[in-house]
Amino acid sequence: MLPFINLIVADRNSKITIAKQVGNQIVKLIRDGVVVPGALLPATRVLADLIGVNRKTINKAYAELLNEEWIESVPRQGFRVKTNLPLIKPRSFHPQNKFEKTDLEQPPLTEHEEIPKLQKRRIADNELLINDGLPDYRLTPYQEMNREYRKHFNNTALNRAAYFLDQGGHPSLKTATATFLNGTRGLNAGENNIIITRGGQMAIYLAITLLVEKGETVVATEPNYIFADETFKNAGAVINRIAVDEEGMIIEEFEKILQSKPVKMLYLAPHHHHPTTVTMSSERRLRLLQLMSKFDFWVLEDDYDYDYHHSNRPILPLATSCHNGKIIYVGSYSKLLGPSVRLGFMVSSPKLIQRALQLKRLFDLKGDVFGEYVIAQMIMSGALDRHIQHVNKVYTSRCHLMSTQITTYLGDKVSFKIPQGGLALWVKFDHSFELKKLIKKAAENGLHLLGNVCHNKHSRHNNSIRLGFASLEEQEITQAISILSKLIT
Known part of the structure; x- marks a missing residue:
């Protein structure tokens, strides 16, 4: 309920009756959009106690508002502001939206509007x-997840962990993620190389926002994952495009760009390119690693659905190779467990992970301690496999x-x-x-x-x-x- 004790004030020195004062102030609250159409008003006894007047006074005020069609009586609920307030007469009503006026320009439509x-x-x-x-939400392993929730719900240490600032994910999940990635992808990553995010998109945002500055050149494929493009644009980057064929991105086109200008970052999904689903060939992967060594640029490797193989012949990520710390590897548990399980990860150098944690805290102060702990237990118990x-x-x-x-x-x-x-x-x-x-x-x-x-x-x-x-x-x-x-x- 709104704080009517501060919104309605009875001035006993005024020549206007208190009942009229109350009515006028309620009308002003409605006109200003503070009390919206359909909102319930306090019961007469409650409002009388709040502002320190006789209940009969409030009855008179409400009776006048009823007569003027500002409010209506609702059986077993009390009084509420009418949902269809009159739009003519001196009491005409058109509430002003307090958030409409701004000096900010309307953002331009994106190419993916x-x-x-x-x-x-x-x-x-x-x-x-x-x-x-x-993934199919109907296949989300809710029973296993609920079993872990129930098992650890009264865990004192786990509950207290929710009071503290996010440390880039619960330690158990960072450790379990390192075990999972090392065992399935050969990354040889440790807990200090990992930050847990709210899905893979947050990991992409953190990497681009930390490393790419306005006006810098980045490279992405055509077509590309839409929201990676939008994140680059949000950072003010200049996107250069390279085509995709049956072997992934065309490396010769990328090499020409590198020879003509400095490139800050390349975004790609080599395992299953988004959206075309093609897998980057071994020859082009090798050539890309050679170009990284020669031209010194960052690679943001998005491996959003690595664990799904129809032929049981997975190709290891680029990040498994030697790259002098210039590949940032991102992925998602959401693709494994279900769209509503918002957990992803970013793997990089400890220094960059610490910078990512500082940025993440600005808009995601606390982590999902229980959710992260549950997934960690599923990884360690073999339930996720x-x-x-x-x-x-x-x-x-x-x-x-x-x-x-x-x-x-x-x-x-x-x-x-x-x-x-x-x-x-x-x-x-x-x-x-x-x-x-x-x-x-x-x-x-x-x-x-x-x-x-x-x-x-x-x-x-x-x-x-x-x-x-x-x-x-x-x-x-x-x-x-x-x-x-x-x-x-």
Whole structure:
């Protein structure tokens, strides 16, 4: 409840009756937008006690407000401000938004302005959604997580840890993450090399914000992960583009940029490029490491879905190689456990990790102590490994099914290659079907396509879209492709 004891003051020396004073002040609060339409007012006895007047006085004030149609009586609730206040007469009402006036300029629209629009759609529960390549929330290991929560809920040391400043993640999770990454990726990282973040995107933001200054040149692929681009723009960087083919980013184009100007950072996802899903070839990886040694630039390696392999032939990250500390490695537990589990990590030198921790504290003061401890226990007990093995089988099956369905029912109207791993397909539609119109028509038919889209006419990937299969069950995949088939035939 609002502090009416300070908002309404009875002046006993005024010639205006106290009942009228109370009514006038309530009207002013409504006009100023402090008390909003639909808000409940204090009971007459409560308000009388708050401002030190007789209850009959408040009754008179409310009766006058009722008569003037400012408030209404609600059975078993009391009095509330009318939701449909009159817009004419001297008592006309149009509350002023106190946050509208500002000297700041309207931020320019990004080149990816369609993404926020798509995310604002209202989607009925019975309609289908193909996302950018997220895991199925229905497969999140909630039972194992809840078991760990219950086991440690009364842990005094764990509860007290929540009172202290974030140390870059609970020590147990940093240690467990080092064990996990060293065992699956061969990083040879220690606890001091790791900071735990709220998802992989925070790790990307920390790395770019710490190292890239306004006006500096950075390099990214075309197409690229949209929110990495936006983070570079937020830092004021100048983005240079290089194309992507079946072997990943075209290294010769990158070399030409390096020879023409100093480059501060390269962002790439070599294991499963986002959005095209291609894996960078061994030859290009080796050449990239040679260029790092020669031209001295940072590499931000985004390995967002390393643990998903359909052929059981993972390629180790670039960060496993010798790189003189110039590769920053970021990843996410969210891709493993579920979209609502907001945990990621950044691996780098201890000095950079400490700088990242100082920046992180400015907008994320306390860590999720219990959540981090639970995931640490799952890693150390082997529960996370078992979960990865289980969902890998499920997602491999779904990948095969969507690929088969697309080939069977969309035929020569699309082209794609089955990726070595990951959670999505990158599908290019024939130019006789304008993808923007197709997305709109699909939504009208109950199928919402929210994956990364390439509309760049100068790109070989123009008219392509990322179709996430992992979050769809078999009948949902079949239904989705059926809708697309009807729309393009």
